[in-house]
Amino acid sequence: MDAPSWPMVGSTMRMTGVPHDQPDHEDRHSQQSTEEEWQQILDRVDASGHELSHNFSMLSPQSTALAAFDPSPRQSIETSTAMDFEPHTSTANSKMLPYSFVQPEQQYEGWSTTGAPQFTCPSAIPEHEQWSAHPLSMMPSGLPTSAHMHQSQNYYPQETHHMSAGPSPMLSQGSPHDSEFMDGGWEHSDVPQAWLERSGSDDVNELDAIDDEVCYAKLLWRCLLDAPEHTMTLKELYDWIKEHSQKAKDPKNRGWQNSVRHNLSMNAAFERVPPRESQGVKKGSLWRLTPAAARDGVISTTRYRKDPKHKPLKRATPALKRQISGAKGGQATRNAQRRQQQLREARSYPNLSTRQRHNQRQLPMHGLPLMSPSPYYDNHGHPPFMQMQEQPRSPYFVDAEEAYSPMPRSAPLTPPRMHLMYDMQPKPMGDFNFGHIDFTNGGIIGGHEDFTPDTPSLATEASYMSDDGMQSLMSHNASREPTSFPVDV
DNA sequence: TCGGAAGTAAACAACC
C-alpha cells in the first residue's frame, strides 16, 4: 500500500473511509486483494508490537454520499465485506486479534442492553506518537439508525507536532468483550488514567444517563457525535430523539420537531451540509457537527437572543400556550442549574477517590444509561494538550464532557479567549492572541471581506463578537458564517 | 430587578 496521505478536516483528521481502491460494498471481486491489504496492515501492526482491533462495518449510503465531498483517499479501515467474515470475539486470555469482524447488527444493536464495549482505540500508537486519539471519538454508538453502521475515529496532533504530523496511526477498533473489562477492570485499559481523572468520567453510571432533562442542543450534539462523519439527516435525528428522549414521546406533539429544527438552525455547533455535498439525500439535507463542536462541545442555542437593545415586551396576560412552553423551559433551566450545582459540589471534593466522589454526588438516575461502562467510551476529556490549560469555562459553553453528561462541569467566567484553545497550536493562555481575527467588524464573522449581515439576527449576533468572543460558535448556516477558529499555519 | 437558559409557538419561505 502506498503511504497514505491523511486528510485534515479543519483541524481534525478524518479516519473514515476504506483502504485504497476499496470498491463499493456491492463489489466483491476484489475482496481477496482487500484481505491482502488488511494482512499487510496487520503485519505492520504486529511489527510495531501493537495490537489493534477493528470492527468492519458496512458503509451506509449516507457515508457513501459524504465521501463525495471528501476528495482525499478514503483510508480508514471500513469495508463493505463485513458480512463475509465470521464474527470474532476476543477473550481476555488470548491475544486479541488485530481485527475482529463483527457484523454491524451485532456491533450496534445491543449497545444499550449489553453495555459491552465494542472497540478499543489506543490513545496513541507507538510509531505515530505525534497523534493521539481524541477520547470523544472513542465513544460508542447508541444509535439505532442505519447512519451508524460504522464508526469513525478522529486523531489529533500532539502538542509539539501540530499539523505536520505525518502519517496517521492505523485506526484501531476492537472489541474486548471480556468480562473483566465489564467488571470494573478499567485500570487495565489502554486509556491513560490521567485522562479519566481529568475528564471526571469515571462516574459513568451517573454521568451517562440520558434523560428528559438533557436539552436539545446536547441531545443533538450527542447524537451527531457518534454518527458517521458526525452527520445525520433530519429524519434520523428525529428518530434518535424519539428513541432516546422523553421529549418526543407524544406522537401528536410535533412541537419537539420544531424545537429540533430550531436548535439545528440556531446553534453553530450544527451545520447544514450543502446540497452539493449531500448527494443521495432526497429530502432535506444532512446535518453535521462542526469540527469545533465535535472536539469541544456545544454552546447554548439561546445565545442568539443576546441583544441588549431589544427587550421583548411582556404581555399583561400571557397566552396559555406560551405559559405552558415557558413553564417547560423554566423547568429545564432549573434542572440544568441543579445539575450544574451538583457537579460543582462533586468537583469540590478533589481529594476524594472517584468512588467517594461518586457517593458524594448521589445523583438521581433518569432513564436508561446509553453510555458504555467502558472507559474507552466515557473518556470525555480533551486531548492532553487541551487539558493542560486550566481555564475557566463559559456559562454559555457546554463542553464535550458536559454535553455528554447531564451535569455540566462548572459554571464560571466567560473570558473571550478560552475557547480559542481549539487552536491546534496550543499556547500558554498568557501568550494567546487572536491571531488574524479582526474584531473591529464583528470578529470572525466580520473579518470576512464579503460579509454583510443580511438578516436582523445576523447583525444582532455579530454585535456580540466583542462581548465574549463566542460569536464564532453561534453563527453558521446560509445566512451566517461557518464556525471557524483561528489557526496559525 | 435583571439577564441567561431553555422550550415552545408561530410566521414565513423554499422545496418536494
Add this chain to the structure above:
DNA sequence: AGGTTGTTTACTTCCG
C-alpha cells in the same frame, strides 16, 4: 395543494 424542511422572531418560566 399539502407536507416537510429550514430560518427567524417572539414569548414564557425558572433561576442565580
